[in-house]
Amino acid sequence: MVRAVDGVDITANRAETVCVVGESGCGKTVTAKTVLKLIDMPPGRIVAGEIRFEGRDLVPLPPAEMRKIRAKQIGFVFQEPMTSLNPVYTVGQQIAETVRQHEGLSRRAALDRAAEMLRLVNIPNPQRRVQDYPHQFSGGMRQRVMIAMALSCNPKLLIADEPTTALDVTIQAQILDLLDEMKQRLGMAVLLITHAMGVVAEVAQRVVVMYAGKVVEEATVEALFATPRHPYTQGLIRSIPRIDRAASVHARLEAIPGTVPSLLNPPVGCRFAARCRHAMPDCVAAEPPLREVAPGHKVACILYPEHRP
Structure with missing residues (x-):
């Protein structure tokens, strides 16, 4: 058994954006999908713990009960919209399907809701574009369609899995502004999965840093950038290009040495120890x-007096 996510504890409050960051393979997406029990079971399974939503544990709920929660109360924006949208149905049909299932609207009323949602996410001429297919939209527009679908039932929690990946910086900024606007308008909580520290600085109130399936640091966004405590977090921040540093054609970005440990046989003790410049016995x-x-501000590290044996 491989523990892809091990002992992760994250809380997202109403009208708050919590960013989960870390390099590829650290468990961000598995954490996000597990909240809605979207991992493939088998082989994936939840072996312990709780997923509490408004005081209710989602882990023991049967599939029929989970279908009532998905989209209606918890929306999900997947990482790659082209593989998440069905190519043989119009975007209007796909948004309307979600609305009809959860709110019992007629086909016409559901399509009107779909057009209204496209207007809400700033897609021009929404009454016509509901008849278009996913391939007729640009990457940024497809991501807006995914957001419209996730918000169509006014969820209380939105989980967005790297919603700006593969988009140019202008479209990235538009998508992030849109998510923040929808959060303020609906008062929902947002759990944003990303590996881009610039995105974190732009939108987060709190940040959770993951490494090798575990949470290694949690703090407000201001505290994380001002006083990062965990050596892994410090390495992430040092690797960001800075325009306020002396420029040199020979300058190289600082990288974290070594590789992520295998979760098939994780090391004893701190999983970052083999790559840490401050490691001790x-x-x-x-x-x-x-x-x-x-x-x-929480951290999993023995460098601080509170952690020493």
Whole structure:
């Protein structure tokens, strides 16, 4: 058994954007999909823990109950809209299907809702474009369609899995502004999965940093960028290009040495120890727990007095 996600504890509050960051393979997408039980079971399974939504544990719910929660109360924006949208149905039909299933609207009323949602996400001429197919939209427009579909039933929580991946920076900014506008308008919580620290700085109120299936740091966005505590978080921030640093044609971005450990046989102790510049013998003796080192700032590292044995 491989623990793709191990002991992750994340809370998203109403009208708050929580960003989950980390390199590819750290467990961000599995965490997001597990909330709605969208992982393939089998082989995937939830072996322990709870997924609490408004005080209700989703783990024991049967598939029929989960279908009532998906889209209606928790919306999901997938990473790649071209593979998430059905190519043989119009975008209007696909948005209307969600509305008809959860709100019982007629076909005509559901298509009108679909057009209204396209207008809400700033797609021009929505009454005509509901009749178009996914391939007739650009990448940015397809992502807007996915957001319109996820918001069509006014969910209380929106999970967005890297919604700006493969989009140019102008479209990225538009998508992020749109998500923030919808959050303010609907008062929903947003769980945003990303690996881009620039996106985090732009939209997050709180940040959760994951590494090798575990949470290694959690803080407000201001605290994370001002005083990153975990060596992995520090490495992520050091790897960001900075325009305020002395420019040189020979300058190289700082990279984190080594590779991510295999989750088939994870190391004992801190999983980042083999790549950490501050590693000491205690790091491989036992796994450091996630503890609060400042108000609202948690870190899983023994470099701080609160963590020392």
